[in-house]
Amino acid sequence: MNNIRKNRIKDQVFKFWGIACTFLGLILLMIFIGSIIVDGVQRIDWSFITSLPSRKAERAGIYTALMGSVWILIFTTIIALPLGIAAAIYLEEYAKESKLASLLEVNISNLAGVPSIIYGLLGLEVFVRIMEMGASVLAGSFTLALLILPIVIVSTRESIKAVPKSIRDASFALGASKWQTVSQQLLPASFGGILTGIILALSRAVGETAPLIVIGALAYVPFAPESPMDEFSVLPIQIFNWISRPQHGFETNAAAAIIVLLLITFIMNGIAVYFRNRWQSKLK
Amino acid sequence: MKKFILLTAISVSLASCGNQKNENSSGISIDGSSTVYPVTEAIAEEYRTVAPDTDVTIGVSGTGGGFQKFGRGEVAITNASRPIKEDERAIAEENGISFVELEVAYDGLAVIVHPENDWVSCFTVDQLKRIWEPSAQGNIKRWNQIDPTWPDEEIRLYGPGVASGTFDYFTEAIVGTSGSSRGDYTASEDDNVLVQGVSGDKYGLGFFGLAYYEENSDKLKMVAVDGGEGCIEPSAQTVSDGSYAPLSRPLYIYVNSSSLDNPEVIDFVNFYLTEASDLLDDVGYVPLTDEEYEREQAKFAAFVEQKANQQ
Incomplete structure (x- = not known):
């Protein structure tokens, strides 16, 4: 009896410890977001969104940085999506048993852990200099696409794996080739999961600063990009630049820009959750 | 699947038509020091009111990173918080780049302590050197090692990181050799962290x-510095007339001569040298005197003329 009570108490203690651990991260995040909102929310208005950078904190805006971030997001998606999905299909469906495949697998999981600044150096040498793209939206997008490629590949493989074996077997039984099975059955069935993975990877990419600074993304650009070869700035660079200024007005600007950046990632994560839910109910 | 192929095709075709734009671009590309950045940003912002069609872009690769791009001819102008080094000059010359160095503003380096620090109001350069020189690492740890009347407490140091021009300048002025410093201090590239x-x-x-x-x-409490002629606090006045020595320094821009083919660059630099003194107060730097700006304008005019004569 005594022993059982002891164990129950231990159980309760562990439960509350677990709750405390779970809430620690959340509470810290709430405090952070709360203080950012208090600092910055009154600064957000239409002119903040549509103004160019300025030496006067109250006149400065995020227009070019926001536009740069949007362009980078679009092109990173265009580049990473086909590459990542094709690589995942190959690894999952075609190269399943070979030694090469397991070697590739190890390397891809290692790539996911490479610090982002290393990708920046790679991008500077390969895309900016050798391929002569300059410090353009395209060079930045290729660099970030490489950065998120391992995540896209891994999440795509997981989604393809999650398609019930019966669907695959049925397709083969009806005489479909591998490619027909993949393109007609597996991809449509797993598309929600693939999209979720890509959106989550992109919301990481939108917050990256280091690799873009290395490839030469700018701090002051008076125009929004009009083609992929244009130079650009992005929100995290603008935030970093404002935080390091001596005048206190820029701190408010930085807080306001952080709110905008957070909104973008929250919206993207929201879309990801929506797709996941819709896809899951579809499968059932 | 068709969608992906279409998207890839779009990206490739967009990329290929974008290439043409770079070649006849009429923008002015600037990179370099993050210390000088606010000055150049202010000028670029103001320049838009007189030349709205000229796109001025500014990066912040740091003084060293800026000179690297400048030496490869990748930028027209680079911001610098210290003069160009010999090896950077050699690389530029190797690549056939001739350039002119122009002073655009002064910056004072303030030596700062906590407001409750009531024992020090003035450092001699020698005292600062004893605190910061490389041999102080592990040896100079307490305030009373510098002056026996100061408290027997640990001295904790804060300064810019080794990649910054500010670090180069301070070590050059105080220790005597650029980049030579103790390593056991809290370093940050962001001065607000130091604050x-x-x-x-x-x-x-x-x-x-x-x-x-x-x-x-x-x-914060500012400490005066005695460079041999008594204790002097940094201020707009003492920084600009040079009496706050040795910790007041000029900030520079470097202009690549081949960029002068674009008349907008000449116009922009002239605008820079005439308008800087009115804009510097907004960003917290000290302007040169009027005579000094005239001297820099003359220097630039001579550089432009020399370039014109070569052709």
Whole structure:
């Protein structure tokens, strides 16, 4: 009896410890977001969104940085999506048993852990200099696409794996080739999961600063990009630049820009959750 | 699947038509020091009111990173918080780049302690050297090692990181060799972090740009520096007339001669040298005197003429 009570108490203690651990991260995040909102929310208005950078904190805006971030997001998606999905299909469906495949697998999981600044150096040498793209939206997008490629590949493989074996077997039984099975059955069935993975990877990419600074993304650009070869700035660079200024007005600007950046990632994560839910109910 | 192929095709075709734009671009590309950045940003912003069609872009690769791009001919102008080094000059010359160095503003480096620090109001250069020189690492740890009347407390140091021009300048002026410093201090590329550090540490000591002191003067105490002619506090006056020695320094821009083929660059630099003195106060730097700006304008005019004569 005594022993059982002891164990129950231990159980309760562990439960509350677990709750405390779970809430620690959340509470810290709430405090952070709360203080950012208090600092910055009154600064957000239409002119903040549509103004160019300025030496006067109250006149400065995020227009070019926001536009740069949007362009980078679009092109990173265009580049990473086909590459990542094709690589995942190959690894999952075609190269399943070979030694090469397991070697590739190890390397891809290692790539996911490479610090982002290393990708920046790679991008500077390969895309900016050798391929002569300059410090353009395209060079930045290729660099970030490489950065998120391992995540896209891994999440795509997981989604393809999650398609019930019966669907695959049925397709083969009806005489479909591998490619027909993949393109007609597996991809449509797993598309929600693939999209979720890509959106989550992109919301990481939108917050990256280091690799873009290395490839030469700018701090002051008076125009929004009009083609992929244009130079650009992005929100995290603008935030970093404002935080390091001596005048206190820029701190408010930085807080306001952080709110905008957070909104973008929250919206993207929201879309990801929506797709996941819709896809899951579809499968059932 | 068709969608992916279409998207890839779009991206490739967009990329290929974008290539043409770079070749006849009429923009002015600037890179370099993050210290000089606010000055150049202010000028670029103001320049848009007189030349709205000229796109001026500014990066912040740091003084060293800027000279690297400048030496490859990738940018027209680079911002610098120290003069070009011999090896950087050699690389530029190797690549056939001739350039002109122009002073655009002064920056004072303020030596800062906590407001409750009541024992020090003036450092001699020698004292600063004893605190910061490489041999001080592991040896000079307490305030009373510098002056026996100061408290027997640990001295905690804050300064810019080794990649910054500010670090190069301070070590050159105080220790005597650029880049030579003790390594056991709290380093940050962001001067606001240094402000936070010193303002929260009664036994702290740091140095950073004067503008950061002026914005935070309620929570920091500035220490005068004795460069041999008595204790002098940094101010717009003492920085600009050079009496706050040796910690006042000029900030520079470097202009690539081949960029002068674009008349907008000439116009922009002239605008820079005539308007800087009115704009510098907004960003917290000290302007040169009128005579000095005229001297720099003449220097630039001579450079433009020399370039014209070569052709």
